[in-house]
Amino acid sequence: MLDSKLRFFLQRCVVLEQAKQVHAQLVVNRYNHLEPILVHQTLHFTKEFSRNIVTYVKRILKGFNGHDSFSWGCLVRFLSQHRKFKETVDVYIDMHNSGIPPSSHAVTSVLRACGKMENMVDGKPIHAQALKNGLCGCVYVQTGLVGLYSRLGYIELAKKAFDDIAEKNTVSWNSLLHGYLESGELDEARRVFDKIPEKDAVSWNLIISSYAKKGDMGNACSLFSAMPLKSPASWNILIGGYVNCREMKLARTYFDAMPQKNGVSWITMISGYTKLGDVQSAEELFRLMSKKDKLVYDAMIACYTQNGKPKDALKLFAQMLERNSYVQPDEITLSSVVSANSQLGNTSFGTWVESYITEHGIKIDDLLSTSLIDLYMKGGDFAKAFKMFSNLNKKDTVSYSAMIMGCGINGMATEANSLFTAMIEKKIPPNVVTFTGLLSAYSHSGLVQEGYKCFNSMKDHNLEPSADHYGIMVDMLGRAGRLEEAYELIKSMPMQPNAGVWGALLLASGLHNNVEFGEIACSHCVKLETDPTGYLSHLAMIYSSVGRWDDARTVRDSIKEKKLCKTLGCSWVEGSYH
């Protein structure tokens, strides 16, 4: 009697607190045999991932009724479904070490987790163990094996596991299809696709997605048209394909035509506009979206930071905290927010983030670390930055560049150089940003020879110097008084020199009271910028410094004539090219 009553309550346990209350009742009444149902219900109805539930369930599993294979399986599946792959494997191993035989659910889930993490080390023994436990006759487990081997590129093993399946279902076929697509065998994949007896949306989506990823939108589009029942994912794949080709017009056409847009559709479009720098269109979509979730906030905040609008990013971050108090920002949100603060020079923000991170138990991953490294370097907290850098799981081009850039800003040429040497030794390819940092480090230290060597070595890494790199070189040569050389370098540029480049020459001309180059540089700057006030007053200053008062006055008068505000010019000189 009480048994069925409890079961009734259990099925309505959708919140952890309720589950805890019912569980207390179970224990008091010694109905522990119902614990597995409680575990199952609690995990099954949990939509948002919560660490509290995991902790709670783990406690149950360690307790009186912990020898239940079913409950362990539920937890393994829960973790895998919420993309906590590392933990999935950990709990599975924990289960194994506790002497619990695995359920087919547990094995299927842990295989998926291994696949996602590309973890063959654990995957192989799990396969062997499943065999030993007689689980390899189960379609789900067998299909899981196909999925694991497919994802890891062992297409022969995947094929073998597939052939062993007595009654293949569509998921089994799709896993194999995935394997051929993953290993780049598109023709064989196509043959498998054609052989699938009952193609479902995933079968179609897999093959369409592989064309879209390759940028072959012709094939992607015609398959999409041929697809009988399109799922939202099909539309999103097509939209994503056009976004990757920067065909926002076409992406928008499909987006507008899509019958049931979901969060993914909106985010795909917003991030597409982000990459093209079309903040306005991104904003427009963001405003139109009715139910904004955390992910779309993340996308829009990133849009602002990536397009040099850090203030807007922070405003939106504040809004996100206000309006969605139940949504916690995570390491992804924070990496953008840290970047925004760094752009604004709010170097003290690091302290706030640190306490926020510890308070909310947010894990610091490599990407968040990289943005913090950038922040610390700009704030002059080198010890912290270097420590964080050495603690990275995997150092890449971006993190090295952040460090080198920081050294560049702070004139630490020696450190920049040794970081650069280290990354080359580790075969991490430098990019244009790396060289911006390195060059500015040499420039700030007046190491002209080193700077030249570095500039010329860019081509060895298949990199073309950009106008910005030329700008730093001109600045470096100019500061060293080698104006003629700087001018020659500008004339040799394969692209149109920008205002920054000429501005650097103008600045150097002022430093060395050189009228000739000052005039040349200024004339170009005036042509390139809408507000020439700053450049002109700088030229006037050069005239004055060599005693050409009349010329200085003429230039100043011309500024007045244009009724332009002189104070603007002063701010340009102060904030001029470094």
Add this chain to the structure above:
DNA sequence: GTAGGGTTAG
């Protein structure tokens, strides 16, 4: 088994 959010410069 398919689709979405992040880090370095200017």
